[in-house]
Amino acid sequence: MAELPVIDYERITTVHKTPLEEFYTSGHRTCQGCESAMVMRDFSKAAGPRTIATGSTGCMYVANTSYQTTPWIIPWMHTQLGAAGASAVGTSAGLRALMRKGKIPKEKINVITFCGDLGGGDMGLSGISGALQTDLDLLIILYDNESAANTDIQATGLTTYGAQTTFTPPGKKHRIMQRRWKKNVAPMLAVGHPTCRYVATACATYPQLDFLNKVRKALNVGGPTFIHTFDPCPKGWDYHPRYSHELGELGIRSGIFPLYEIIDGKISYTYDPHKKGRVPVRDYLMKQGRFAHLIDEDIDYIQGMVDTMWDEWEIPGVAPFKSELQLASN
Ligand SMILES: Cc1ncc(C[n+]2csc(CCOP(=O)(O)OP(=O)(O)O)c2C)c(N)n1
Ligand code: SF4
Ligand SMILES: [Mg+2]
Numbered sequence: 001m002a003e004l005p006v007i008d009y010e011r012i013t014t015v016h017k018t019p020l021e022e023f024y025t026s027g028h029r030t031c032q033g034c035e036s037a038m039v040m041r042d043f044s045k046a047a048g049p050r051t052i053a054t055g056s057t058g059c060m061y062v063a064n065t066s067y068q069t070t071p072w073i074i075p076w077m078h079t080q081l082g083a084a085g086a087s088a089v090g091t092s093a094g095l096r097a098l099m100r101k102g103k104i105p106k107e108k109i110n111v112i113t114f115c116g117d118l119g120g121g122d123m124g125l126s127g128i129s130g131a132l133q134t135d136l137d138l139l140i141i142l143y144d145n146e147s148a149a150n151t152d153i154q155a156t157g158l159t160t161y162g163a164q165t166t167f168t169p170p171g172k173k174h175r176i177m178q179r180r181w182k183k184n185v186a187p188m189l190a191v192g193h194p195t196c197r198y199v200a201t202a203c204a205t206y207p208q209l210d211f212l213n214k215v216r217k218a219l220n221v222g223g224p225t226f227i228h229t230f231d232p233c234p235k236g237w238d239y240h241p242r243y244s245h246e247l248g249e250l251g252i253r254s255g256i257f258p259l260y261e262i263i264d265g266k267i268s269y270t271y272d273p274h275k276k277g278r279v280p281v282r283d284y285l286m287k288q289g290r291f292a293h294l295i296d297e298d299i300d301y302i303q304g305m306v307d308t309m310w311d312e313w314e315i316p317g318v319a320p321f322k323s324e325l326q327l328a329s330n
Pocket of ligand 1 (some may be wrong): 057058059060081082113117118119120145147148149150153156279
């Protein structure tokens with residue numbers, strides 16, 4: 001809304017300048033080392049107290065609403081599994097109407113909606129698409145722990161190729177049951193929604209402060225915006241909770257989860273493997289029990305797919321097209 005006062009969130013340049021206030025605190029029962037919980041903590045910290053959160057069914061609903069406890073300091077509402085987009089639109093449009101009618105003061109109130117990879121990346125994708133075609137101020141965060149974690153680790157469209165889940169157990173006949181390549185949600189939304197001026201991918205803990213600043217940038221840009229986070233999950237990925245940060249970092253440094261932001265159609269890489277190099281995907285995969293059944297041939301296949309993405313795609317991580325014009329002139 002043009003007439004609303006603008007909050008210009010400053011870039012957080014050092015850890016010491018990170019706001020001390022917490023809006024997602026104790027009172028939750030997420031697993032030790034849960035990076036999705038870090039996403040909750042960080043987005044609310046970056047956005048501050050004038051924020052309403054809504055979130056679809058999943059770990060970040062269930063583990064945050066144990067009987068008579070909650071970690072949320074800001075107002076929070078649960079919404080149905082596929083309804084993240086609708087709840088963001090409804091909340092933002094409702095605030096706009098209340099302000100227009102003079103029922104509440106005119107001020108900037110952030111509407112941030114989160115959804116899991118199943119809720120947002122599979123079931124609720126159409127609702128998110130609808131939300132990104134509005135002129136409403138809303139930020140949708142897809143927290144991606146690569147499974148339907150809350151219901152005991154079933155594969156989703158965003159689960160990494162080859163991973164063991166309760167839907168895809170390796171067996172004698174088929175070593176690999178998860179044979180789909182990860183759905184590339186952020187670019188799909190960026191390319192198809194000109195009204196959405198900010199799309200980013202992120203990891204809560206790597207690079208340091210990156211996610212906090214992306215949340216702030218999305219809120220500064222305004223309108224409908226979208227961030228896809230990469231969230232190591234000790235339970236679903238089968239590793240000791242102390243390695244969550246390390247796995248997030250390895251996922252990015254191996255290039256398997258590209259890190260970038262797209263603002264008004266311009267992409268910049270927050271971790272650019274062309275400049276910083278890539279570690280072998282093996283280093284990332286072999287630290288997780290969900291990939292323990294993979295053999296060299298499987299790892300080579302995954303490495304080959306990641307190499308192709310970075311070396312041959314027209315826009316690495318985003319557009320899997322290979323321009324013949326460009327290739328011909330190379
Ligand atoms: C329409 C509907 N179908 C199934 C369920 C059961 N269910 C609850 S949470 C969940 C998994 C959600 O997965 P995701 O969105 O990835 O969030 P996560 O649990 O991983 O945090 C499922 C299948 C439901 N609540 N609603
Ligand atoms: S299962 Fe995974 S996403 Fe769910 S609370 Fe535990 S660590 Fe977090
Ligand atoms: Mg999930």
